Amino acid sequence: MRTRLLALLLLPLLAACGPQHDAAEERVVVSCWTLWNGEEAKALQTEVDRFNRGRTDIVVELVSVSDLPRQLMLTTAGGNPPDLAVLDSSDVAKYAELGALEPLSPIIEGSGESTDGVLGRFLGNCATACRHRGTVYSLPLCSSSIVLFWNKRRFREAGLDPERPPRDLAEFDEYCRRLTEREAQTGRIIRAGFLPNWPWPELDPTSVLWLGGPLFARDEIVFARDPGARRTLEWNQRLVGNLGRDAYLTFQGSLGSYASSQNPLFTGRIAMSFDGPWLVQFAGQFAAGLEYGVAALPSTDGLTSPSSVQTFDVAIVPKGARHPRAAWAFLRFLFAPDLSARSRSQLTGVEQLCAHQFKDSPLRDCSEAFLHDHPNPHLAVFRELAQRGSATPLPSLSIWREYADTIMTACEKVRLGEQTPDAALAEVQGRIGAAWQRQRTNRLRRERAYPPPP
Amino acid sequence: MSPSERRSLRLGFGFTALWIIGLGVFVLYPVAAALFYSFCEYSVLQPPVWCGLDNYRQLAADESFHHAVRNTLVFAAGSIPLGMAVALALALLLNCDIRGRVFFRTLFYLPAIVPAVASSMIWLWMFNGESGLVNWVVGPLFRFFGASPPTWLADPSWAKPALILMSLWGTGNSMIIYLAGLQDVPRELYEAATIDGANAWQRFRHVTLPLISPVLYFDLIMGVIGSLQVFTQAYIMRGDGGAYLPDGAPAESTLFLSVYLFSTAFYRLRMGYACAIACILFLVTLGCTWLVHRAARRRIHYSN
Numbered sequence: 096m097r098t099r100l101l102a103l104l105l106l107p108l109l110a111a112c113g114p115q116h117d118a119a120e121e122r123v124v125v126s127c128w129t130l131w132n133g134e135e136a137k138a139l140q141t142e143v144d145r146f147n148r149g150r151t152d153i154v155v156e157l158v159s160v161s162d163l164p165r166q167l168m169l170t171t172a173g174g175n176p177p178d179l180a181v182l183d184s185s186d187v188a189k190y191a192e193l194g195a196l197e198p199l200s201p202i203i204e205g206s207g208e209s210t211d212g213v214l215g216r217f218l219g220n221c222a223t224a225c226r227h228r229g230t231v232y233s234l235p236l237c238s239s240s241i242v243l244f245w246n247k248r249r250f251r252e253a254g255l256d257p258e259r260p261p262r263d264l265a266e267f268d269e270y271c272r273r274l275t276e277r278e279a280q281t282g283r284i285i286r287a288g289f290l291p292n293w294p295w296p297e298l299d300p301t302s303v304l305w306l307g308g309p310l311f312a313r314d315e316i317v318f319a320r321d322p323g324a325r326r327t328l329e330w331n332q333r334l335v336g337n338l339g340r341d342a343y344l345t346f347q348g349s350l351g352s353y354a355s356s357q358n359p360l361f362t363g364r365i366a367m368s369f370d371g372p373w374l375v376q377f378a379g380q381f382a383a384g385l386e387y388g389v390a391a392l393p394s395t396d397g398l399t400s401p402s403s404v405q406t407f408d409v410a411i412v413p414k415g416a417r418h419p420r421a422a423w424a425f426l427r428f429l430f431a432p433d434l435s436a437r438s439r440s441q442l443t444g445v446e447q448l449c450a451h452q453f454k455d456s457p458l459r460d461c462s463e464a465f466l467h468d469h470p471n472p473h474l475a476v477f478r479e480l481a482q483r484g485s486a487t488p489l490p491s492l493s494i495w496r497e498y499a500d501t502i503m504t505a506c507e508k509v510r511l512g513e514q515t516p517d518a519a520l521a522e523v524q525g526r527i528g529a530a531w532q533r534q535r536t537n538r539l540r541r542e543r544a545y546p547p548p549p
Numbered sequence: 550m551s552p553s554e555r556r557s558l559r560l561g562f563g564f565t566a567l568w569i570i571g572l573g574v575f576v577l578y579p580v581a582a583a584l585f586y587s588f589c590e591y592s593v594l595q596p597p598v599w600c601g602l603d604n605y606r607q608l609a610a611d612e613s614f615h616h617a618v619r620n621t622l623v624f625a626a627g628s629i630p631l632g633m634a635v636a637l638a639l640a641l642l643l644n645c646d647i648r649g650r651v652f653f654r655t656l657f658y659l660p661a662i663v664p665a666v667a668s669s670m671i672w673l674w675m676f677n678g679e680s681g682l683v684n685w686v687v688g689p690l691f692r693f694f695g696a697s698p699p700t701w702l703a704d705p706s707w708a709k710p711a712l713i714l715m716s717l718w719g720t721g722n723s724m725i726i727y728l729a730g731l732q733d734v735p736r737e738l739y740e741a742a743t744i745d746g747a748n749a750w751q752r753f754r755h756v757t758l759p760l761i762s763p764v765l766y767f768d769l770i771m772g773v774i775g776s777l778q779v780f781t782q783a784y785i786m787r788g789d790g791g792a793y794l795p796d797g798a799p800a801e802s803t804l805f806l807s808v809y810l811f812s813t814a815f816y817r818l819r820m821g822y823a824c825a826i827a828c829i830l831f832l833v834t835l836g837c838t839w840l841v842h843r844a845a846r847r848r849i850h851y852s853n
Contacts (some may be wrong), residue, residue, distance in 0.1 A: 349679035
């Protein structure tokens with residue numbers, strides 16, 4: 096009796112151990128990580144839901160991850176990375192150099208498409224930014240250009256034409272001088288024309304590219320010989336010298352929060368800034384009715400220089416991803432927006448993502464709804480810069496983060512009078528030159544120790 | 550060894566086995582691995598490649614590392630004596646028989662248990678050059694001497710002093726330890742000194758200090774170890790709560806060894822190099838601790 100009861104109780108357990116024929120288990124689950132959160136993540140989730148609808152073979156799961164580069168590094172090293180990740184383009188070269196990314200060409204061509212055909216859908220710089228050392232490791236989802244924003248009311252108050260931004264560097268410096276107001280007795284700055292490292296200290300390496308420096312040429316670090324680098328340091332020294340070191344530091348510390356109604360550009364405490372398309376979103380959110388202008392960065396007196404610097408949010412497939420082909424299926428879905436969309440609500444794919452983030456699409460062809468019903472009223476400025484090729488992308492360097500940090504430190508030292516431009520040039524060249532040399536030595540050493548398969 | 554002794558020994562090992570395994574897995578193995586990786590080029594994402602002393606040679610020529618060592622030693626030189634002096638002063642005050650002693654003891658200890666990140670965010674606001682509380686208090690003093698109040702964390706000349714001042718927030722821990730030490734000093738010695746005509750300073754110098762010297766020595770060693778590993782405050786307070794800033798901002802004035810080590814390992818993905826920095830940090834800490842031990846050896850008086 097006891098034995099029969101035991102057998103009866105064990106029967107369901109034995110049945111559970113048998114082979115499963117649940118159809119849901121035959122679906123491939125693609126894990127997609129993104130550093131976007133809030134509304135940006137919701138936009139991507141909308142596309143994920145649209146992709147998943149009606150599919151029985153693939154389901155995409157989206158996860159917002161803070162500090163994504165570090166989490167990605169840890170999971171890739173642990174052999175359990177996501178299948179897809181959305182990163183900033185400046186991180187791609189570093190991970191590609193360390194063998195942490197899957198080359199996308201075999202995956203693309205495995206689906207029957209050609210890599211050149213896929214890259215041909217993107218605007219010039221976007222396609223270039225996909226490659227590192229000739230191999231395609233990423234595909235851009237959104238494109239952002241750093242442009243000039245100005246507060247028209249401040250221009251009007253200073254007797255300047257609110258519709259006419261400064262056209263070149265000399266005019267820009269003059270505008271900065273006229274738009275700066277001080278307390279007569281103490282010299283304290285009340286309102287400034289421009290701060291070189293506000294809102295982003297990362298504007299320092301951007302400024303070098305804007306002022307004509309390539310930063311990297313023919314497999315060499317060229318900072319010390321780069322005229323753009325010298326101009327940037329001298330420009331920073333001049334700007335802060337005109338403001339006064341202590342007055343500049345005190346003023347900088349008194350600025351309101353960026354993503355709020357206290358944004359200094361919105362309140363007029365700063366008249367001009369270099370920023371990206373996301374500022375348009377914040378202006379709409381926190382300063383409705385603000386009169387502001389958007390234009391390309393001022394030219395640099397006849398020298399060959401970009402009038403914008405471009406960055407991208409890119410999709411990558413980490414090394415060791417379990418379902419790279421399924422990940423590419425989702426990406427292909429995103430890169431095939433409905434070009435016949437007639438209104439914002441009909442936007443799909445990357446167009447929907449970019450519209451939600453007030454950014455430009457990386458694709459050459461866009462729907463009429465994207466071009467004319469985009470929430471960013473200044474889209475045409477960004478689009479023209481990208482199409483004309485006037486926007487320079489950040490260099491694809493594995494040591495870019497170190498390079499950018501060193502440039503930021505050098506610019507800060509020059510601004511605060513801790514170092515002369517010549518000394519700063521030499522220091523950056525020394526440090527990053529050594530870092531680049533070390534990178535090359537390490538690569539050769541690794542190739543000797545672990546020769547690549549034939 | 551008799552069978553019963555052997556049995557006792559096995560029992561002892563059995564009870565401590567978990568701790569020994571934990572020590573091996575979570576302390577000894579990582580330390581040994583770090584030492585090995587310090588001689589390798591290792592990014593975590595790829596297998597390590599032996600490179601001999603290359604990492605150490607690069608450290609010798611690395612200006613950022615030199616800045617970090619200098620900043621760390623300056624911070625230690627400033628925060629340790631100041632922290633000990635403030636903690637001892639508070640303990641001496643709390644050792645007096647006054648009303649509300651328990652209340653004041655709690656009040657002075659509470660800041661030490663506030664989480665480091667939360668307190669760093671508060672101090673960021675307090676050190677604001679324009680509207681911070683610190684400048685509201687000391688600003689008139691600077692203006693009296695014809696200078697403008699500093700912008701603290703935004704100014705490379707004042708960022709380290711700001712962090713040193715901020716480190717006083719945690720003196721509650723030392724204060725409690727000193728208080729315990731002070732309460733162990735026999736009252737008869739104070740009475741005898743008073744009878745011999747010693748004033749307050751002489752009693753402090755010739756009775757209190759020698760008898761709490763072991764406590765001072767312990768706090769000094771812990772202070773050396775803690776200040777050479779300063780990380781949280783420097784990492785959090787370099788920012789303005791939003792924008793990305795390079796390590797040690799402004800102008801590498803707050804670049805400490807632990808911060809440099811962390812960003813080298815986890816942002817620049819140079820784990821081997823970071824392990825070399827960790828080994829150097831260990832040797833610097835060991836060296837400083839040994840120096841303190843040598844200098845203090847003859848000055849420590851134990852009551853037995």
